Amino acid sequence: MPKFFVDPHIIFVVLDRYYNFMSKQKTNEFRSPRGTHDILPEEERLWDKIRQEAKEISGFYGFGRIDTPHFEHTELFTLGTGSVTDIVTKQMYSFRTRGGDQLTLRPEGTPPIMRAFFEHGMFNLPQPVKLYYIGQFFRHESPQRGRFREFNQWGLELIGEDSPVADAQVIQIFFVFLREVGVKNAILEVNSTGCQICRPRYRSELVAYYRPRLKGLCKDCKDRSRQNPLRLLDCKEEKCQIVRRGAPETLDHLCDNCKNHLKLLLEFLDEVSIPYLLNPYLVRGLDYYTRTVFEIFVGEEEKEKPKEVSVDSQKRGEENPVKEENEAPPESLTSKRLALGGGGRYDNLAEILGGKTVPAVGGALGIERIILALKAQGYKVSEPAKPKTFFVQLGELARKKSLPLIEELRKARVSVAESLGRDSIKSQLNIADKVGAEYALILGQKEALDGTIILREMSSGIQEAVPQEKFIDFLKKKLKK
Ligand SMILES: [Zn+2]
Ligand SMILES: [Zn+2]
Numbered sequence: 001m002p003k004f005f006v007d008p009h010i011i012f013v014v015l016d017r018y019y020n021f022m023s024k025q026k027t028n029e030f031r032s033p034r035g036t037h038d039i040l041p042e043e044e045r046l047w048d049k050i051r052q053e054a055k056e057i058s059g060f061y062g063f064g065r066i067d068t069p070h071f072e073h074t075e076l077f078t079l080g081t082g083s084v085t086d087i088v089t090k091q092m093y094s095f096r097t098r099g100g101d102q103l104t105l106r107p108e109g110t111p112p113i114m115r116a117f118f119e120h121g122m123f124n125l126p127q128p129v130k131l132y133y134i135g136q137f138f139r140h141e142s143p144q145r146g147r148f149r150e151f152n153q154w155g156l157e158l159i160g161e162d163s164p165v166a167d168a169q170v171i172q173i174f175f176v177f178l179r180e181v182g183v184k185n186a187i188l189e190v191n192s193t194g195c196q197i198c199r200p201r202y203r204s205e206l207v208a209y210y211r212p213r214l215k216g217l218c219k220d221c222k223d224r225s226r227q228n229p230l231r232l233l234d235c236k237e238e239k240c241q242i243v244r245r246g247a248p249e250t251l252d253h254l255c256d257n258c259k260n261h262l263k264l265l266l267e268f269l270d271e272v273s274i275p276y277l278l279n280p281y282l283v284r285g286l287d288y289y290t291r292t293v294f295e296i297f298v299g300e301e302e303k304e305k306p307k308e309v310s311v312d313s314q315k316r317g318e319e320n321p322v323k324e325e326n327e328a329p330p331e332s333l334t335s336k337r338l339a340l341g342g343g344g345r346y347d348n349l350a351e352i353l354g355g356k357t358v359p360a361v362g363g364a365l366g367i368e369r370i371i372l373a374l375k376a377q378g379y380k381v382s383e384p385a386k387p388k389t390f391f392v393q394l395g396e397l398a399r400k401k402s403l404p405l406i407e408e409l410r411k412a413r414v415s416v417a418e419s420l421g422r423d424s425i426k427s428q429l430n431i432a433d434k435v436g437a438e439y440a441l442i443l444g445q446k447e448a449l450d451g452t453i454i455l456r457e458m459s460s461g462i463q464e465a466v467p468q469e470k471f472i473d474f475l476k477k478k479l480k481k
Contacts, residue, residue, distance in 0.1 A: 035141070035149030037368075046374070046381050050181055050367055051134055054154040057177050058132035061169065063156055066131045068112040070138075074104040080111030080353055082287025084227040091139040105138035109155045110288070110346065110362055111353065117159055118354035127160030128360075134367075146338060146372040153341070155364030159350075162359035164261045167292045167345055168268030170363050174296060174341070175274050177365070183298060183373050186340065187275050190294045191250060191282040192262040193230065196348065198255035199290075203229055205248045213243050233281040249280040261291050284342060288349040292361065295342035298373045338373055341365035387417040388439065388479055390432030390458075394425050395445040402443060405453070405468065412472045414479070416441070432458060439475065 032038055039047055058065070074094050081087050093105040106112055113131055116122070122129045134154045141147060156173060158166045171188060178186045194202055207229050214222055218237040225232060233244060254262065269276055284293045343363020350358035389409065393402045402420060409416045417435050422428050425442070432440045442454040442463075453471050455478070456463040466474050 033149075035143040035147075037148060037150075042381060042384075043371075045384065046371060047367070050370060051154075053177060053181050054132075054134060057173055057180065058154075058156065061130070061173055063130040063132040063158075066113060066116060066133050067135065068106070068109070068116055068133070070136065071103045071105050072112050072115070074102045076111050076115055076353070077104055077107060080114065080288065080349060081108060082228075085285050085287060087139065087286070091141055093138050093140060107137055107139045109133050109135075109137065109153060109364060110157060110349065113157050113362075114159070114349050114353050114360070117350070117358075118356075123160070123354075123356060123358060128166065129159045131157045131159070133157075146366070146369050148368055152367040153364040154367060155343075155362060157360060157362035159360040159362075160358055161361070162347065164265040164292070165268055167261075167265050167294075167361045168272070170343060170361055171269065171274060171294060171296075172272050174363065174365055175272070178296070178340070178370070181370065181374065182377075182379055183340070183370060184377055186296055186298050187277060188269070188294055188296055189277045189279040189282050190265070190269075190292065191279050192254055192258055192291050193283055193289055193293055193344075194250055194254050194258050195290050198253055198258055199230075202248065202250055202253035205253065206230070206232065209247050210243070216240075216243050228285065228287075230283045231285050233283050234285070244281065250283075251278070251280050258291055265292060284344060286344075286346075288346040288352070289344040290347040291345045293342070293344035294363065296340045296365070297337045298340060298377075299336055338369060338376070339366075340369045340373060385415065386436035387415040388437065389414060389416045389475065390428070390435065390437035390440050391416050391418040391420075392425060392428040392432065392440050392442045393418075393420060394423070394443070395448065397445055398443040398448040401448045405441075405443065408472055412476065414472065414475060429456075438479065441471070441475075 055065070074092070077092060078088050083089070087107045092107055094102065095104075096102055113133065117129065117131075132155065134152070136150055136152055138150050140149060143149060154177075156170050158170055171190075175186060175188070193199060207225065210217070210225050210229065210232055214225060217225070217232070217240050218235065221232050221235050221237070221240050224235075232240070233247065235241065235244075251262075266276070266278075282293055282295060283289075284295070341364050343361070345359070345361040347357075347359040350356055350360065391402055391406055391409075393399045399420060402418070406416055406418060417432070417437060419428055419431050422431075425444075429440060437458055440454075440456040440458055442456055444454075447453055447465065451468050452465045453468050454463050454465050455471065455475065457478075
C-alpha cells in the first residue's frame, strides 16, 4: 500500500478557501436576492396594521379569505393571464420539477382563484362568490422604487355578478381602505375596454390606424401591433405617445351594453364620492379584461420625497429593463405619481379556465406601494407599546424560577420584558428604566427560597415584598391606578 502524503499545496488551497469563506461571512457578503426585501420587526408593525385593516374591511363587505399555492401549473397563466402579455412572455419564474411538472411561481392572483373556484365547485354556491387574498407574488421585473420581484398584494375577487355595482363595490372597498390606513389624495383612473362584441371592431380600427404609422413606433409597439394591439395605447415612449394622439378611442366604439355599464359604474362612483379620471388609454395589458379597467394612484408631495428604498438597482447595474404592465406604468415612478394597484372586469376568464361563462370583477393593491405612499406622505410608524413590567432575577435559583413566573404574567396578559442572561441587578434595572417599565419585579435568592417577589415602582423606587401566589392580583391593582 502506498504511503499517504498530503501535498502541502492542497493544504494551502484548503486553508485559502476556508479563510475566503470566513472573510465572506465577516464582510457580510450575503444579501437578499435582487428585487426582494426583508421586513424587520419595526416595519412589521405597519405591515400588521395594513393587513389587519385589509382583513377587517374585506370581511365586512362579505369577502372570505382564500389562500392558493405559491406555485401553479405554468399553463394556468399562459392560458389565463394570456400568452402575449408581458407577464407571461417576460416576467414569470418557471421551473420544471423532478417529476417533470412545469410550474410557475404565481405572478398574479386572479387565475389561481378562478382555478380554485372551479376546482371546489364554487359555481354551485349562491352567487356572487366574494373572495380576498393577501400574499406574495413573483415577477421577474427590473426593480425600481416600490417595485419588487417578490411583492405583496391584497386582492379582491367578486365572481358571478355582471352588474356594474360589483365593479363599483370593489373600487369603493379599496378607497375605504386607503382612507382608513391614512393614504391621502388617491385618485382613480378608469376606462372600458369593451366586450367580445364591440372590442374586435375597435381593435381592427386601431390596427388600421396604426398600420401606416408603424415606422414611428418603438420596437415593443411593433410587436404589440401584431400580438396585442390594445397595448399600443399604454406605451410610455414619447414617439409612440405622439402617434397615439390621433388614434381612435375605446369610448367611442363601445356597444350600447358596454356604454351603459360604464355610465352606471361612474354614477355609482359619484354616489360614494370617489374622484376619478376617465383615461381612454388605460388598457392594462392582460388578455382577460372586459369592460371596466381601473388603476389607483397617489400624487406625492415634492417636499416629502421619500428616501430611496433598499432596491439597489444603480449599485448592481440595471439588467435589461422590462416594461411593466400590470402594476404601475413606469412614468408613475419617475413622475410624482405612484400606482397603488388596479384591476378590472374579467368576464371571459372563467370560460377560458373552466368552460363556463361566469362574469367577474376584481383588483389588487400592492402593499409595498401603500407603505411607500404612506411614508412619502409623512406617515410615522408608531412606537411599540412599552412593557408594563420588567423581570429582574439574581442568582441561579431565581433565574430558574423566573421562567414559570413570566409565564404566569403572560397568562394574566401583563406585559413583561426581561434580560434573563444578565447577572447584575444594576444593569437589569437600567434596562427596565430604558424600556419604560412601570414596575420591576425582583426575584433574588432569598425571595426564590421564601416564595415572595419584590415589586419596585420604577418612578419612586418604593419596594414591597409580596407572596408569589398573590403577586399577579397585587400587580394588576397597582397597574390599574
Ligand atoms: Zn361591448
Ligand atoms: Zn411604444
